[in-house]
Each structure stands twice: as structure tokens, then as C-alpha cells.
Amino acid sequence: MTGYDPRLTPARPDLAALHLEGKVPAARYVAGTVCQVIVPAAPLRREPVADQPLATEVLYGERVTIYEATVEGWAWGQIESDGYVGWLPSSALAPPGPAPTHCVRVPRTFIFPAPNIKLPPLAAPTLGARLAITGTEGRFVVTAEGGYIPAHHVRPLAGPLERDFVTVAERLLGVPYLWGGKTPLGFDCSGLVQVALDAAGIKAPRDSDQQEATLGKPIDPGVDFANVQRGDLVFWPGHVAIVSDPQTLVHANAWHMMVAIEPLAQALSRIVRTGAVVNAVCRLPAWVE
Template sequence: MTRDKRLTAARPDLAAESLRGIIEAPRYALGERRVVREPVAPVRRAPSPGASLDTEALLGETVTVYDEDMEGWAWGQLDTDGYVGYLPVNALALPDAAPTHRVSVPRTFLFPQLDIKLPPLATLSFGARVAVRSERDGFAITAGGAIFARHVVPLEMKEPDFVTVAAQFLGTPYLWGGRSAFGFDCSGLVQTALAACGIAAPRDSDMQEAALGAPLDPSGPFRRGDLLFWPGHVAIVEAPDLLLHANAFHMMVAREPLEPALARIAATSPLRAAKRL
């Protein structure tokens, strides 16, 4: 059986202990749990700052680390969606208090104290997970600082409409491998919007095409929430005549009339599939 390398914690010299007897490797590792401590941590294809950005992990997400090298890179697997890659060791920490809340606005500041006039310690993205210890004077207080309380919601709270969530990010720059409000790629936007509604989705567009929804006639008609797939691209139908997607034509999350968008994209790549959740 051919295994997807993106989701398989195995390389020529090492594999996850869970793959023993399935994949042959010189050695196996149980892995150790780590938590992302930076607002956004890159997950790269190779242990180098110049390597391709495959995806990102957000503050509070957990990673199973199988190996660390002397150059400051950890090789592991994201618990959120199973993606495997290399992360900077200094972006990770040992688990502490379990997250209780997530950031529910596109971006928000983490302040050192309960005072918005102070320089922020960091800027957090939508979906970042934090452990709120208490609330006071309109702030949610964490071990790392204070966040405007109305910018976070309990982890169990789900958004009602993933299209509305995705539309919050109109104008956000396009970033290959991006999965945060600082930069999205097409499938990162879809995955993030669905996650806010409690719907788990794979990371990449081909995975999403295979796993999500029921097939539709690619010729339409379409309705709000339908997903359209091309080779290497996914877009959201915002309304029967509107398309919403992170794309490299606009280099940002953009809204555009459906028919002209379909015609433009078809000039280089035919619409391959349509799915309804």
C-alpha cells in the first residue's frame, strides 16, 4: 500500500513506533508531545529555513516530536491534522496548562499587562489556542499575557457558518503553505474555516477533495458552502454567483463573480470536482 508521505511519520533513518511492523526502518521512536509556543510556527519539508513551507502550526497546537537535530530542528507530526514536517525547536515547549479558549477574531494582541497602551508582546492569529486563567477588567489573562476578552471564545464554542468565517479574511495575503490570518493558501483557508465550525478537514486540497462532502455535477448550479476543486486549488462558493478563495491570481483572499472566475481558471486548469458538505 502506498502511504501519503505528508501524513506518514517515516523517513529513511527513522519512523514512528506506531509504524513498527508496517514500515521498515533502522530505528523507531515513541515520540514526545510538544506544544507550539510561538504565534505561528513554520512546518517545512526539510530542516532548513529556506526549505518549502508545507503548512503552519498555531500557538497552543500540539506536535508529536520524533527527532531533534543539532541545528535546532524538530521532526514531528501535527496532532491537528497529522501533517509531518520540520519545525524550529525554539518554537516548541513542553506541555503546560491545557488550552481553554481560542482566538475568534482574525488577529489580536497579547499584552504584558491589563493595559492596551503598553507595547504588545505578540500578535495572535484566529484559531490560536490559549489557557485562560481568569478574566478581569475586560481581559482574558493567560500565563503569557493578557488578551482582550471579547477576542477569545471557549474551545467548545463552534461557529455556525464556515463561509462567514472564511469571509472574515478577505484581503489577507496569499501564502503558499499559510494557515494563519497573516497569510493563507487555498486549502489552509478552507481547513481553518471548517475547524471553527467543528468540522475536521485534511490540510491539502487533494486530501479535502477526497475526504469532504458529497459529489456534485461540476457544471452546477452551486449554492453557498459548496467546494470547487481544481488540480492544486480549492475555492468556496459564497453565493450562487460569487466565489471566495485564497489564490495566487489576486495574491490574497478574494471574492469575485463566479462565472468570470470559472472561465479564467479554466483557461489553465479545468474544474475537476464539486462537493457539498
């Protein structure tokens, strides 16, 4: 197995996933153990060092297959949802509970120890977090662990989905830019796209180059981008932005250092000034009723 993407392949010279035996050289192969994230967002890094850059975040309730756990408190594994590989704090993981049935549909919610919003919350899962819901009590849903969440803050994984993923992104205006971020405490460009699309039931890879290669079909944007429409994705080197309307983009970006709405012409002018060009404009299948 040559030319594999290390971001998506659980393989190192000393250790690899058992299913890669015979495909990737490694000193040993292990089956791995499925775990579940128990914190609002677990940081995933390339190396087991706390001050290394953030590669991505794994949200509350997501599953991760762990292939190695160190005595220093790190776990190396692969995220089930998007296949990303890296190191997480072992303290953020626990054996999996019941399969998730719902996800958080608002930027952030609280899990209370009882159906009483005056009590100190147990946790604060964010948009897209997975939850196993076993019942209802008044205005709350009840988690498998016995926590209580405002019912209108979650939706069944089976639907109804968000009708417009761009609206999801627009609700997050002003959230700070954070390299590797995937929560309302901080997003990067592709993290915003991935989380917004997930809310609409569209599975997306993690990084902008992966999204450019797999999401939708390239279109001709036309002179001065006259042919773009709401929901198109605009890619330039190392970045992805969402067309809000033919004159406007919404994107998490390091220029504004936040999720911002920006005139398309202004963004294109800035790209040209840096010596870059737009790589592609991709259009997803119909997603708005």
C-alpha cells in the first residue's frame, strides 16, 4: 500500500491497524479498541505532546478506535466519523455506551444532573455532538447516562436534518478562528464546513484539500464569479469558503480571525494580492428544498 495519506491511515513503522497487515509495513499489528469521547471536544494532535498544533477535534460522543495507549496519558487512534488519525488525551476517552441516537443541533447545550436548569451542568456538548437518548421528561430528553438536556437542543440522527447548511455556518458568525478547531469556541475553515454539512446530513472529510477532492462537482464560476450560488464551496490554497449569496462568502479565516461574512470581490482581491488563485468552485447536489 504505497502513497497512503498518513492523516487517514492508522500506520506507523512500529505499529499499524490489524486490517492493514500485508498492505503497510509495521513491526506489529493490533485490532484496536473502540472508545467514546466523554469531553465536549477532545484535541487530536500529530504527536503526543500537548503544545503541538491542533490537527482536529473529536466531539462529545464520537467513537474512536484506539490502537495504543501510553503511560504518559496519550492514546493513538482513528476517528470513526471522518477517519482522521492522531493522538488524544486518554482522559478524554471511555468505553463506549449505547449507540448514539441524537446529535446537538445548537452551537452549545448543557447536560444537567436533573431536569432543573438551575443546577450546575455536568457537561456542555457542542454542535454535532453525539448522544444516546433513552427518554423524555417534561421539556428535557434523558441521556443513557442519566443526564438531562433541553429537548429542542437536539435532533434525532435520522432527521429531520437542517435544510440549509449555509444557515448553520451563518449562525456561527463571530466565533474565533482556531487552527484545527471544530466547536463554537473556535473553528478553522474546513472544520466549519465539516460541522455545517454534518448538520445537513452530508458527510465531509476534515481538511480543505480532501473536501475539494470529494465534495460536489467543479463548476465554471464565470466572469467575476457571476455563476456562483448559495452553498457553492470556493477553494484556494489551504482554504475553503462557503458562498452565502453570489456577492458574499461566509468562512472561518485567519484574516478576520473569526467566522465572518465577507464580500466575495474583497476576498478575491486579497487572494490575488497574496499571489494565489482560486483552485476550484464546487457545487453540491441539491440540498435546499
